[in-house]
Structure formats: C-alpha cells, structure tokens
Amino acid sequence: MRATEMTPNDKTNDSTEQKIFDAAHELFVQKGLDGAKMQEIADRAGINKALLHYYYRTKDKLYEMVAKSIIHQGIPIIQKTIESDLPLEEKIIKFVDFYIDLIRRNPFIPLFIISEMNKHPEQFIEKILPARLPRPEIFLKQVEDAVAAGTIRPVNPQHLLLNIISLCVFPFVARPIMQMVLGMQKTEADQFLKQRKTEVTEFIFAALRPR
Amino acid sequence: MRATEMTPNDKTNDSTEQKIFDAAHELFVQKGLDGAKMQEIADRAGINKALLHYYYRTKDKLYEMVAKSIIHQGIPIIQKTIESDLPLEEKIIKFVDFYIDLIRRNPFIPLFIISEMNKHPEQFIEKILPARLPRPEIFLKQVEDAVAAGTIRPVNPQHLLLNIISLCVFPFVARPIMQMVLGMQKTEADQFLKQRKTEVTEFIFAALRPR
DNA sequence: ATCTTTTTTAACCAAATGGTTAAAAGTCTG
DNA sequence: CAGACTTTTAACCATTTGGTTAAAAAAGAT
Structure with missing residues (x-):
C-alpha cells in the first residue's frame, strides 16, 4: 500500500510517484480537470494506468494535490x-x-487558476484554496x-x-x-x-x- | 433531413433548433468544449439527445457554430x-x-475565448476565428x-x-x-x-x- | 382523407474513461 | 536463500459519452 499522506519515502524527482505528479501537473495545467485524461497522464509518465490509482486513488485526488501545489507555490x-x-x-x-x-x-498557471476556479468553484474554494x-x-x-x-x-x-x-x-x-x-x-x-x-x-x- | 446550412426556415427564438443552440451556448461558455456534455445540453434544451444530432451533426459542429457566433458578435x-x-x-x-x-x-465570454483558444488552438485558429x-x-x-x-x-x-x-x-x-x-x-x-x-x-x- | 415530408422519440451501439483485481516482478530483511 | 512487503502489470469492469437507427408522431401538400 502506498498512500501519499504517508512518510515521504522517496520523492526523489524521478520516483514513479513524482513522475506521475509531474505528468499530471503538465496535463492538468494544459487541459484542465475535464480535458486531461488518466490514460494520457499515464502515458506521459511512462507507466501503467493502474499505477495512477495505486499512488493517487482517484482523478479528483490527484487533481487536488496538483492544484494545491500550484496554488501554494505562488x-x-x-x-x-x-x-x-x-x-x-x-x-x-x-x-x-x-x-x-x-x-x-x-x-500557464494564471489561466489555469482562473479558468478552473470558474468551472469548479465549490471544489476550488473548499478543497484547494488555502x-x-x-x-x-x-x-x-x-x-x-x-x-x-x-x-x-x-x-x-x-x-x-x-x-x-x-x-x-x-x-x-x-x-x-x-x-x-x-x-x-x-x-x-x-x-x-x-x-x-x-x-x-x-x-x-x-x-x-x-x- | 435538417441541415443548418439550409434555408433558415424558422430560426424563431423558440424553435427547437434555437433552443438547442441557446442551451449549447450556455453550457459551452460555462464549461468549455470538454466540460459540456451532449446529454446535458439536450436536457437543458428540454429535448431528446438524438435531436441534437439531427439539427447539428456532431458535438464539434455544434461547438463550432456556437463559438463562431460568440466571436463574430463582439x-x-x-x-x-x-x-x-x-x-x-x-x-x-x-x-x-x-x-x-x-x-x-x-x-463570461472573454474567459471562454481565452481558455478555449489555449486548449484547442488549431481548431480555433482554423475553424472559428474570422x-x-x-x-x-x-x-x-x-x-x-x-x-x-x-x-x-x-x-x-x-x-x-x-x-x-x-x-x-x-x-x-x-x-x-x-x-x-x-x-x-x-x-x-x-x-x-x-x-x-x-x-x-x-x-x-x-x-x-x-x- | 391520403400520401409525403419533417420532426421527435426510444432503444441501441461502440469507443472512451475512471477505476478495480489478481497475479507477477522487484526489493528488503532476517 | 526464504519470507514479507512494495511496486508494476495485464486483463477486466461499469459507466459515461458521442453518435446511430428505425419507427412513431406531427405537419404539409394534394
């Protein structure tokens, strides 16, 4: 079992977990929650689709982590x-x-924030904004x-x-x-x-x- | 058969064709091409999903008409x-x-244009922009x-x-x-x-x- | 009223999509 | 090495989604 909330064993930049995160980051920013597809994220990360769900349970969870990291960065x-x-x-x-x-x-970050916040206001305000x-x-x-x-x-x-x-x-x-x-x-x-x-x-x- | 390129018999504001167009307009602007679903458009227009395809052949065609009308308006x-x-x-x-x-x-139009143009540049430049x-x-x-x-x-x-x-x-x-x-x-x-x-x-x- | 054409619907279909499972491969520890 | 645990994969599954079909209902034309 591999929950991201756990000990951050090895978030070395080329760990699988990180590769997934990076791919998701790229695609979510580019295409938004609706436009980004799990398969495409898996492909870009060079791994099996099931691994996405192994590391990040659902698309929403993955999106949430990516979006949070984006927001908290700036x-x-x-x-x-x-x-x-x-x-x-x-x-x-x-x-x-x-x-x-x-x-x-x-x-591409400002447009991501603006347009995602417009499309999913509840989610953004409740789960993503600090x-x-x-x-x-x-x-x-x-x-x-x-x-x-x-x-x-x-x-x-x-x-x-x-x-x-x-x-x-x-x-x-x-x-x-x-x-x-x-x-x-x-x-x-x-x-x-x-x-x-x-x-x-x-x-x-x-x-x-x-x- | 009912092609929109034909004689505009009755684009009275409450014709079925117009109701579909309006519903699509609303949803595409709000959710973008990826986020808007054909079923939801049909529901909002109060008609059967098959009618969407009867009046506007595909989602892309419908989107194209809506987007064009938005652009050409301003x-x-x-x-x-x-x-x-x-x-x-x-x-x-x-x-x-x-x-x-x-x-x-x-x-909501400016954000629609900006974000859709970023997500589907080819389509926008080729098919939608004047x-x-x-x-x-x-x-x-x-x-x-x-x-x-x-x-x-x-x-x-x-x-x-x-x-x-x-x-x-x-x-x-x-x-x-x-x-x-x-x-x-x-x-x-x-x-x-x-x-x-x-x-x-x-x-x-x-x-x-x-x- | 009858025949034709247009409009609308219910039932389907195939592909895509998010997600699961069970087993295989790899790693770690004694 | 044996056993335990973690990581990865292939094969599935259920739902959603865009789209089709064939027939019913409505509207026009004669």
Missing part, C-alpha cells in the same frame, strides 16, 4: 510582498517585479495615506490594486490572442513580454503622479 | 472603434466605454504621432494598447478571485465593476499625461 511570494511594510513606491516596484517574474516562469489568502488591507491603507498626503494622485485603492494585477497578469493569459492581433512570432512575443516589467512600472507611476 | 464593435479615425483621446474613451459595456453584457481580425495599425500610428508631437508621455504603442485591454478585460475574467481577495459579495462586486469605466479611463489618461 501565494507566499505575493503575500510577503503585498503584506510587507515597505513604503508604497518600493512595494509596487517589488510587487510588479516578483509577480511578473513568477508568471514568466510559469506562464485558508488564508493574501490580505490587501495594508496596501490599501498605504494608498489611502499617500492620497491623503498628496504624494500620489487621488485613486480608489482597490481599483489601483486591480489595475496593477491586471497589467501584470493579463498579457500572459491572453498571449495567443495578443500574438495574433499584433502579428508576433513566439520569439517576438517573448521579447515583448520581457519588456513588460519596466513598461508596467513606468505606466503605473505615471498614472499615480500627482498633477 | 469583433465588429471592437474593430470599428479601434480602426476608426477618431482622434486618439476620443478613441480611447470610446474604446474603453464600448469594450467594458460589451463585457458587462457578456461577462479571416480578418481587428487591425491595430491605425491606433499604433496615432500613438506614435502623439508621442512625437509631445501630446502624450513617450510610451510603446503596443504596450499601451495591451495595457488598455488588460485594464478593461482582466477584472471580469478574474472576478471570483477578486471577490475573495477583496472580500466582496456579488452585489458589491457588480457595483465595483460598474465604476471601472471611469476609473480605467482616468487611469489611462493620467498615465499618458506628458510631464
């Missing part, structure tokens, strides 16, 4: 940055920097204060936060459409998205400059 | 706005205005000119376009996460998203103001 970085007590300007710079780096390393999400209160307060102090143009703090996130995330999510509309090749698009970090930061600060 | 509005020769400022205002209105009327997508050249040129004339701060036109679209679309796409992080109820979120139009426009123009 959240701490975002959390630490946004909940820190860096001064506002520095915080925004760092947030954009870390966030875009994070996404560039895992370009109890404690990043809390934006500190950031929102900082913006309020900066507005009051006249350091930045008057803006609604919540909208500002949403704007920053939109500017960071959306281009990666909508990459295929972007490529088509702007007539870009893969490499051009890569190049272009690499410039986003500075471009977005500048855009935000320009928008915040008091008049 | 594109002309965007196209007309962005390809018009309104002055830049006016164009941006109108674009944000129309675009956000469009999305508010169909809040030959002619909105061409951004005029807009890009206008931005260049405005930069050269010093009317706006120097920005990369492509990034600017992408920024505008990101600010308009992303909040609707990421709505569930937004609600959780900002601790909003449905009605609050509705209210909040309603404010976006002015908020986004102001944000963009502030970011473009020459220093």
Whole structure:
C-alpha cells in the first residue's frame, strides 16, 4: 500500500510517484480537470494506468494535490510582498517585479487558476484554496495615506490594486490572442513580454503622479 | 433531413433548433468544449439527445457554430472603434466605454475565448476565428504621432494598447478571485465593476499625461 | 382523407474513461 | 536463500459519452 499522506519515502524527482505528479501537473495545467485524461497522464509518465490509482486513488485526488501545489507555490511570494511594510513606491516596484517574474516562469498557471476556479468553484474554494489568502488591507491603507498626503494622485485603492494585477497578469493569459492581433512570432512575443516589467512600472507611476 | 446550412426556415427564438443552440451556448461558455456534455445540453434544451444530432451533426459542429457566433458578435464593435479615425483621446474613451459595456453584457465570454483558444488552438485558429481580425495599425500610428508631437508621455504603442485591454478585460475574467481577495459579495462586486469605466479611463489618461 | 415530408422519440451501439483485481516482478530483511 | 512487503502489470469492469437507427408522431401538400 502506498498512500501519499504517508512518510515521504522517496520523492526523489524521478520516483514513479513524482513522475506521475509531474505528468499530471503538465496535463492538468494544459487541459484542465475535464480535458486531461488518466490514460494520457499515464502515458506521459511512462507507466501503467493502474499505477495512477495505486499512488493517487482517484482523478479528483490527484487533481487536488496538483492544484494545491500550484496554488501554494505562488501565494507566499505575493503575500510577503503585498503584506510587507515597505513604503508604497518600493512595494509596487517589488510587487510588479516578483509577480511578473513568477508568471514568466510559469506562464500557464494564471489561466489555469482562473479558468478552473470558474468551472469548479465549490471544489476550488473548499478543497484547494488555502485558508488564508493574501490580505490587501495594508496596501490599501498605504494608498489611502499617500492620497491623503498628496504624494500620489487621488485613486480608489482597490481599483489601483486591480489595475496593477491586471497589467501584470493579463498579457500572459491572453498571449495567443495578443500574438495574433499584433502579428508576433513566439520569439517576438517573448521579447515583448520581457519588456513588460519596466513598461508596467513606468505606466503605473505615471498614472499615480500627482498633477 | 435538417441541415443548418439550409434555408433558415424558422430560426424563431423558440424553435427547437434555437433552443438547442441557446442551451449549447450556455453550457459551452460555462464549461468549455470538454466540460459540456451532449446529454446535458439536450436536457437543458428540454429535448431528446438524438435531436441534437439531427439539427447539428456532431458535438464539434455544434461547438463550432456556437463559438463562431460568440466571436463574430463582439469583433465588429471592437474593430470599428479601434480602426476608426477618431482622434486618439476620443478613441480611447470610446474604446474603453464600448469594450467594458460589451463585457458587462457578456461577462463570461472573454474567459471562454481565452481558455478555449489555449486548449484547442488549431481548431480555433482554423475553424472559428474570422479571416480578418481587428487591425491595430491605425491606433499604433496615432500613438506614435502623439508621442512625437509631445501630446502624450513617450510610451510603446503596443504596450499601451495591451495595457488598455488588460485594464478593461482582466477584472471580469478574474472576478471570483477578486471577490475573495477583496472580500466582496456579488452585489458589491457588480457595483465595483460598474465604476471601472471611469476609473480605467482616468487611469489611462493620467498615465499618458506628458510631464 | 391520403400520401409525403419533417420532426421527435426510444432503444441501441461502440469507443472512451475512471477505476478495480489478481497475479507477477522487484526489493528488503532476517 | 526464504519470507514479507512494495511496486508494476495485464486483463477486466461499469459507466459515461458521442453518435446511430428505425419507427412513431406531427405537419404539409394534394
């Protein structure tokens, strides 16, 4: 018997368990819960389909572990940055920097989260999301204060936060459409998205400059 | 025999054909090609499953028609706005205005397009996207000119376009996460998203103001 | 009313899919 | 090596799923 909750004997990166997990990760991210098939996962992991059920009992359990790992991977970085007590300007710079780096390393994760959360909201909220999400209160307060102090143009703090996130995330999510509309090749698009970090930061600060 | 390519005898809104189409529309948008099941579509349309195949031969064909109709619905509005020769400022205002209105009327469409295009790129590009997508050249040129004339701060036109679209679309796409992080109820979120139009426009123009 | 055509249904079918079982192969420990 | 335990496989199984068929019901045309 082999339950994953047990002693993590050998999660060496080429253990069978890990190979399955990696294959599942890849396929779930690419095709979602509905689109990914157990047989395909087994094939990609180079093993028998029965082994999937030996290590991870059901498709749902396997999905749950993969999705959890995805979520728990990114959240701490975002959390630490946004909940820190860096001064506002520095915080925004760092947030954009870390966030875009994070996404560039895992370009398909945001779309996975968004679209799976839309398709299976109950499951996601109950079983996958962590109890404690990043809390934006500190950031929102900082913006309020900066507005009051006249350091930045008057803006609604919540909208500002949403704007920053939109500017960071959306281009990666909508990459295929972007490529088509702007007539870009893969490499051009890569190049272009690499410039986003500075471009977005500048855009935000320009928008915040008091008049 | 009943082929949809034939004379559109009675596409009255409560014809069987239309009821099927509407049910399929709803489910495909909600669950995607993989997640939507023919039986469920039949149930929702209140008819026998065999009728689906009588009117639309296969799932793929049905999906193709629904997806096409979705795409072709929004594109002309965007196209007309962005390809018009309104002055830049006016164009941006109108674009944000129309675009956000469009999305508010169909809040699940953007995520549908993005996620389905990522999951079935070949099918989407070959069978569903129209030959002619909105061409951004005029807009890009206008931005260049405005930069050269010093009317706006120097920005990369492509990034600017992408920024505008990101600010308009992303909040609707990421709505569930937004609600959780900002601790909003449905009605609050509705209210909040309603404010976006002015908020986004102001944000963009502030970011473009020459220093 | 009768014949024809269109629309709808119930019953099927084959393939795919998630999951199980029992036995074989491999590993570990005395 | 023997015995115990773990890992892996091939062969199944039940359900779901997309799709078909043949006949019934409804609607039109003469």
